Amino acid sequence: MVDGLWFKDGYVSSGDVIELRANPSKHAHHCRVTNCAITGYNPFDKKANNKWVSLYGAHNRVDHCALIGKENAGTTLVVWLSGEPNYHRIDHNYFGPRPPLGANGGETIRVGTSDWSMSVSRTIVERNLFEECNGEIEIISSKSCENVYRQNTFLNCEGTLTLRHGNRCEVHGNFFLGNHKRDTGGVRIIGEDHKVYNNYFAGLMGEDARSALSMRNGIPDSPLAGYFQVKRAVVAFNTLVDCRSNFALGLISNDPGRSTLPPEDCVIANNLTRGDSGPLIREMNKPLNLRWQGNIFHGAALGVNPTSGIVEADPRLRLGADGLWRPGAGSPAIGAAVGDFPFVTDDIDGQPRGKKRDVGCDQSSNRPALSRPLTRDMVGPTFRVI
Numbered sequence: 001m002v003d004g005l006w007f008k009d010g011y012v013s014s015g016d017v018i019e020l021r022a023n024p025s026k027h028a029h030h031c032r033v034t035n036c037a038i039t040g041y042n043p044f045d046k047k048a049n050n051k052w053v054s055l056y057g058a059h060n061r062v063d064h065c066a067l068i069g070k071e072n073a074g075t076t077l078v079v080w081l082s083g084e085p086n087y088h089r090i091d092h093n094y095f096g097p098r099p100p101l102g103a104n105g106g107e108t109i110r111v112g113t114s115d116w117s118m119s120v121s122r123t124i125v126e127r128n129l130f131e132e133c134n135g136e137i138e139i140i141s142s143k144s145c146e147n148v149y150r151q152n153t154f155l156n157c158e159g160t161l162t163l164r165h166g167n168r169c170e171v172h173g174n175f176f177l178g179n180h181k182r183d184t185g186g187v188r189i190i191g192e193d194h195k196v197y198n199n200y201f202a203g204l205m206g207e208d209a210r211s212a213l214s215m216r217n218g219i220p221d222s223p224l225a226g227y228f229q230v231k232r233a234v235v236a237f238n239t240l241v242d243c244r245s246n247f248a249l250g251l252i253s254n255d256p257g258r259s260t261l262p263p264e265d266c267v268i269a270n271n272l273t274r275g276d277s278g279p280l281i282r283e284m285n286k287p288l289n290l291r292w293q294g295n296i297f298h299g300a301a302l303g304v305n306p307t308s309g310i311v312e313a314d315p316r317l318r319l320g321a322d323g324l325w326r327p328g329a330g331s332p333a334i335g336a337a338v339g340d341f342p343f344v345t346d347d348i349d350g351q352p353r354g355k356k357r358d359v360g361c362d363q364s365s366n367r368p369a370l371s372r373p374l375t376r377d378m379v380g381p382t383f384r385v386i
Contacts, residue, residue, distance in 0.1 A: 005036045006385070011043040016051040020060050027057030027082070035381045037066040039096075049073040049105065058086040066380040067108075068096030070135070075107040079123050081116035081144055088123045094380035097132040100158070106135025112144030114225040117165030120145045127151045129374040134158040137185075137209060142169055149174065153374040158183035160210055165224065167192040171199065173348050173361075175373045176212070178204035178243070185210030186243075189263075190218070192231040197238065197341070198348045198361045200324065204243040209253070211245035213238065217252050217285050218261035230263035237337070237344050239360040240273040241317065241325045247273075250285025262287050269293035270337040272315050272327070272360030279303025294338035296359050311336075315360070322372060326362045333359040 007017055017038055020028035038052045051074050052067055062077065070076050076095065079088055095108050108130060111123050121144035130152065133139045139157050140149065143165040151173040154161070158181070163169050171187055176199065178184030185206035187196050201212040208214070218229030240246045247268070252259045262285040270293065273280055278300025292309025302310065311332065318328035327333040337357035346352050347363035350370030358364055376386070 001031070002033045003035050004381075006383070007038045007041045009040050011041055012050060013043075016054045017041060018052065019054045019056070021056040028060055029057045030059045031057070032061045032063070033065060034061070034063050035065065037068070037381050037383070037385045039066065039385055040069045042069070042071045046072045051075055051078050053077040055079045055086070055088050056082070058084065059088070060086075061089045061091070062093065063089070063091045064093065064379065064381055066094040066096060066385045068094070068386060070098050073101060073103065073105045075105065075110040075141075076135075077109050079111040079121060079144075081112050081119050081121055083116075083119055085120045085122045085146075090123065090125045091127050092379045093128045094376060095128060095130045095133055096386065098135040101135045104136060107138045107141045108133040108135060109139075110141040110143060111147050112142070112166060114143055114165050117143045117224055118145065118167075122146045124148045124150070125152065127374065127379070129153050129155065129376065129379045130157050131155045132157060138162040138164060142166060145169070151371050153177065156181045156184060158185075158206075160185035160188045160206070160214075162188040163190055163194050165191065165228070167194070169194050171196045173371060174199045176201045176204060177373065178202065178206075180205055183210050186212035187214070189213075189215045189230055189233050191228050193233070195234045195343065197234065197236045197344055199238045200348055200361050201238065201240045201243055202325065203241070207245040208248055209251055211248035211282075212240050212243045213246065214248040214251055215263040215266065215287070217250050217259035219255075219258045220261060227259060229261040231265055233263065233266040234269070234341070235271065236267065236269040236341055237347075237359070237361055238271045239325070239362060240271065240275065243275055244277045245282065246275055247281045249281070249283045249287050249290075252284060263290065264288040267291045267293060268295065269309075269339050269341070270357070270359045271295045272333050273297045274315055274317060274325075275299045294336065294359060296333055296336070324362075324373075327358060327360065327364065334364055
């Protein structure tokens with residue numbers, strides 16, 4: 001266990017600040033970095049590339065730490081793969097402001113690399129607060145399989161949680177709070193068999209790849225570093241309120257001649273969307289065999305004409321004491337969810353869904369909330385760093 005270290009206002013001349021390995025061939029296992037901080041630990045050359053935390057080996061944990069103010073090139077925290085699942089846990093940390101890098105490589109967390117992206121990682125990233133993590137478009141870059149990103153809070157971050165490479169990841173129970181700040185975004189989906197559910201998106205001002213929920217077009221026979229087609233994604237039981245761009249489907253960046261494979265066999269179900277900026281759904285390329293099911297949309301024009309699966313109705317949202325919009329009395333969202341989604345057993349508050357499930361991330365309940373948006377005093381080390 002490494003406990004209580006603070007790296008402050010200096011820099012390392014080579015390598016990374018913390019590496020969980022003895023040498024390139026001897027990695028750490030069942031180790032823990034807790035109650036530590038790295039703040040303003042930047043070299044004079046902002047193009048110099050290093051990481052603040054590099055996780056190797058398996059079954060390691062980084063928790064209750066604060067990583068604040070990285071300005072030079074290189075991801076803040078990286079999980080490195082070696083062909084076997086690593087089962088790392090990254091939890092209860094404060095990832096503080098990171099200014100725009102102006103280039104690729106400014107992620108706050110990266111799990112894997114493109115060359116290992118088809119390998120299983122099974123890293124869990126949970127209950128972390130990301131505040132103004134603006135290094136680049138990918139706040140978190142998931143580049144491996146079967147990772148879980150849950151119950152995190154993204155506050156005023158100019159980017160997205162991006163499922164960049166790899167398959168079968170889950171994103172659930174997260175709060176994406178933009179406060180109408182430019183370029184703030186949600187979740188970007190690339191790859192196969194991902195599940196994105198029980199998330200709350202509010203006041204996000206990003207568009208296209210920085211939309212609240214987006215799916216990208218894929219490249220035929222994509223190389224590992226390219227863009228794989230989105231297949232069988234399930235986007236369900238999310239709430240989207242007052243976002244500039246809600247659903248963006250079939251995105252293409254700078255290679256329209258190559259990105260010819262639209263999302264295929266995906267399900268968008270039981271989501272609650274209210275917004276005045278339209279259209280609420282943008283189809284840059286029409287998905288194949290997309291199934292809309294049990295969704296409620298209200299406000300601006302839809303932008304698509306599905307034969308079923310979307311009801312246009314006022315969800316009667318009410319602003320709670322916690323600052324979140326939830327369905328009020330008489331809302332058409334209450335008990336209106338359809339379909340069988342056995343993995344959705346509770347809501348974003350950690351309250352059980354029961355038999356009659358509500359549309360959106362919130363289930364009407366009198367039980368106390370077990371999960372809520374994180375604040376600085378709920379994460380990070382025991383000593384004050386900001």
